[in-house]
Amino acid sequence: MAVLADAAVELVAAGGMRALTHRAVDARAGMPPGTTSAYLRTRQALIEAVVQRLADLDREDLVAHDLPTAPAGPAPALGPDGLDQLAAGVAEVLDRWLTVGRSRSLARYACLLEATHRPELRRILHHGSVLRVQARELLARAGAADPVRQGDQFVAFVDGLLFDRLVGAGALSAPPPGTPASRDDLRAGVRTLLRAFTGA
Numbered sequence: 001m002a003v004l005a006d007a008a009v010e011l012v013a014a015g016g017m018r019a020l021t022h023r024a025v026d027a028r029a030g031m032p033p034g035t036t037s038a039y040l041r042t043r044q045a046l047i048e049a050v051v052q053r054l055a056d057l058d059r060e061d062l063v064a065h066d067l068p069t070a071p072a073g074p075a076p077a078l079g080p081d082g083l084d085q086l087a088a089g090v091a092e093v094l095d096r097w098l099t100v101g102r103s104r105s106l107a108r109y110a111c112l113l114e115a116t117h118r119p120e121l122r123r124i125l126h127h128g129s130v131l132r133v134q135a136r137e138l139l140a141r142a143g144a145a146d147p148v149r150q151g152d153q154f155v156a157f158v159d160g161l162l163f164d165r166l167v168g169a170g171a172l173s174a175p176p177p178g179t180p181a182s183r184d185d186l187r188a189g190v191r192t193l194l195r196a197f198t199g200a
Helices: 002-015 022-029 035-039 043-064 080-098 102-117 119-124 127-141 147-167 180-198
Strands: none
Touching (some): 002 022, 022 035, 043 102, 080 102, 080 180, 102 147, 147 180
């Protein structure tokens, strides 16, 4: 199933949602015709598989960079050093999503745009809420005055930073993704944001 989902992600990244068909996934995955429709009967199921795969891979990246993936009860407060480490970790993830995860990032935005025209898709684009819960918990540990509101804002701002580096003006003016300069620039931006939210 992961092979099919990965092929579907690549199709969406390359050609948008219109490129996503059962037949195209079969061809991209190198599978016999009819394989995808045997596992994912409807277009809705195919889109859900794409979204779930994106969410799973995002979680793997967060874990690999020591960013918590779920609140785990009481946790020690984050001081300035902890915020610096958090900013560095977020920057590493963002840089990864701009390089080896570029197709995933493009596919994610394509799915989000599709949801604005097809409200029924909003319920399956749930992985953003997981990131918001994590951000709220981290900002609470960092001493933010309103971690719920600020956690949501943090995710929105970081998502905007990623989008700008991927397809906006930042794609032209920022250091090339995958370089130390890119990670340093992303880290500085995230740290500035954390400082604004926490005063640290």
